[in-house]
Amino acid sequence: MALPTIPIIPSSGGCSAGSCGSSATQMSGMSDDIRRRVQDHPCYSEEAHHHFARMHAAVAPACNIQCHYCNRKYDCANESRPGVVSELLTPDQAIKKTLAVAAAIPQMSVLGIAGPGDPLANPERTFATFRALAEKAPDIKLCVSTNGLALPEHVEELAKHNIDHVTITINCLDPEVGAKIYPWIFWKNKRIFGKEAAAILIEQQQKGLEMLVAKGVLVKVNSVMIPGVNDEHLKEVSKVVKAKGAFLHNVMPLIAEAEHGTFYGVMGQRSPSPEELKNLQDACEGDMNMMRHCRQCRADAVGLLGEDRGAEFTMDKVEAMNFDEDFLAEAMARRVALRDKVAAEREAKHAKAHAPQLPGQAVITLHRPQKSALAGRPVLMAVAAKGGLINEHFGHAREFLVYEVTATGAKLIGHRKTELYCSGDDSCGEAESVLSRTLRALAGCEVVLCSKIGYEPWGKLEAAGIQPNGEHPMEEIEPACIAVWHEMLKAGKLAPKTESKVA
Amino acid sequence: MALEIVESCVNCWACEPLCPSKAIVEAKPHFLIVADKCTECLGDFADPQCATICPIEGAIVNELNEALNPAGSLTGIPPARWAQVQREISAR
Structure with missing residues (x-):
């Protein structure tokens, strides 16, 4: 039996918000069915993000649109923002790396593909990764994050691979607004610019959202808050995506620095202040579940939210490992045991929370x-x-x-x-x-x-x-x-x- | 008649599957177009597919060494503004 060459070090870092217990408002509007389906997913459940780790496999370099907050020169070790990676992986490498991480970090519950381009603009690479992992680590949840342009044509395949969670980035419903965010898209063998491009993208995103919901896939919507561009508009976006069945809305602040070389960074578009972000999240919250614990992580992030252990799992380290069946089975058993333990602890915590209140509280x-x-x-x-x-x-x-x-x-x-x-x-x-x-x-x-x-x-x-x-x-x-x-x-x-x- | 990929290419793979002539190959330090195979998509598409999806201005040039996507055409950043910001950053 092969021994793991990467020591098992349970993550102790990451976010540690204590609010995520029974009082977590983020979960309060969810049905029991959804709650059960997201309870181990750190990006979908505020409570889960204390206990569970995720990994992004950077297998999807190509993109089919340009966003003004993105720079396609994505290889930078010092930057931490979506769309940036240190090392692009082939599907084979991604499969090995995922198995290595899942063996070393038993909290690992989710494998996501989020870039550095768009996963659905690289369907062969993305689905090859999902297919192999569904077989070799069936306990790991698979999820994907997309701009939505190619979503409708891939809904069938996503459902087939048992991908239960999809995130769509939806920044607008109005092509006038969209034209200020997306300079162009690649569509039916042509590059299309401006309002026309935005209109197509918006239509595809909304269609994809409706199709996923109809298939019973959980959909989270991400939106980037861009002051003066879509900040007011996002209240409407929140209402519409909720009405169509998205179960969680994550409004994130624009990241724009001149040194990132993005359009917004170079042109001096400002990011929202924390107060502006909170006010918008509060305004949207009346309509649906809002996510507040997002860390806007890299497309090759590894570990708990709020920490990045990617450097421990570079490909040269992973390639040196040997994965035989016993090794994989033992790793999976450790993960399952940890999940059971966490579930029992959470159960106990919930039970305690329903006990009489402590003196001194708002009685x-x-x-x-x-x-x-x-x-x-x-x-x-x-x-x-x-x-x-x-x-x-x-x-x-x-x-x-x-x-x-x-x-x-x-x-x-x-x-x-x-x-x-x-x-x-x-x-x-x-x-x-x-x-x-x-x-x-x-x-x-x-x-x-x-x-x-x-x-x-x-x-x-x-x-x-x-x-x-x-x-x-x-x-x-x-x-x-x-x-x-x-x-x-x-x-x-x-x-x-x-x-x-x-x- | 052939297009060429130059050093600003970031190896994003977007062009490779689109080429109707299978003329694009992965290489180091960046992707290359096999000149003998490239038709500039004549007869297949109205626009050369590699240059139509390429996100990097200046990365694909024609035989006259002209960029199919010149500076500012994809990002919308005026070249003068870009140069000014680069100067500001290096002056820090």
Whole structure:
């Protein structure tokens, strides 16, 4: 029996939002059937993304459209954004790499093909990968992310390969808007530009969505929020895709830096602020399930969301491995055992959540709803955490989870990266200190919870109006946030901002 | 009569399956067009297919060394703006 040459290291990093338990609002609007189908999928279920890892196999280099937020020179090790990879794989390589990752990371539950081009513009490569993996690792869910142009012609085949999850990027319904996002498409052996191109793309996306829903395939819709281009329009997109049966909408911020060489980056199109993104997500939420935990990962990402272990699984390492049947069977058994364990733990957590509330929570509002002492305003808190616990040093955090905390609980609304998307050398030059970047990234947050924090950042955070808090090390995120909120309430800091001076 | 792929090619494979003459081959450092086989799609398509899907401006040229997709034609970025941004980035 061959021994694995890559040690089994369960992922401990990744996102660790504690909100993803029973209170996770993202799942609340889903039927039991959908909930069951996404419960192990880190990109489809906020709760699952603490427990399960995914991998993107970069087998699909060709694309059939151009988006203004994309640059097809996609090979950059220092950039982290969709459409970028370090190493393009053949289907054979992708199959080996997937099996290697799934053997080394038992949390691995999903294999997605998302690029670096469009998976359905490379149908032979994409389906060859899916076919082999369905046979060799039948417990791994397969999913695909597409721009939708070639979707209708591939729906049959997708359904045949038992691909249960499809993501379509839909940025608009109006060709006028679309012409500002997509300069051209390749369609029926011609390159088509402008509004005409956008109209065809939109029609294909909507048709593909309807066909997938009719087949019972779960569809998530991704949208890129581009201020001044489609931000208002996305509210309508959200309504329409939900009406057609998409079960989750993921509004992501535009990533645009001049050094990426994209149209938007070079032309100075700005990205939305975290506040603008949240406002749009909130506005869409009335209509459907919104996803808040997306990390906009690379087309060759490996591991839990919020971490990338791609460097551990380069092809030279993978090619040296030997996969015999025993090895694959043992790896699968480990994955299945881990899934059972996680399912049991989640079951227990849910059961606990239905037990009577802890004292100190919003019970009083039942009796005095109008003049409740708990009617404090919502507060944004940034948390440096891993594995669901506040256990990161302020200076070591590569991302902060942002919670909106109210009398009724703490809800994950997003994350803020503390590093630049591109952290390379000269070509990505920047003179700002890490600390001032972090301060800017935390704009809008009033509190930062972390395990420890140094003297200098403490002072600078306070000066910026952000209260550092190191009093809850190793505690679970949600209860700690709620406790801090109650302290603020007691200290009279939570009067509605506009009324505080009048009163 | 033949088209040529030059060094700005990013090896994205988009052109390869479209060629009606099977004239495009994977090679290092970038894909190549076998000149003897290339017909510029005459008789098969109205537009040469490789240049019609290629996303990289300047990557495919004709026998006069003219880019079938000149700078700015695909991305919409005016070449002057591109040059200015490159200068700004290198000045940082």
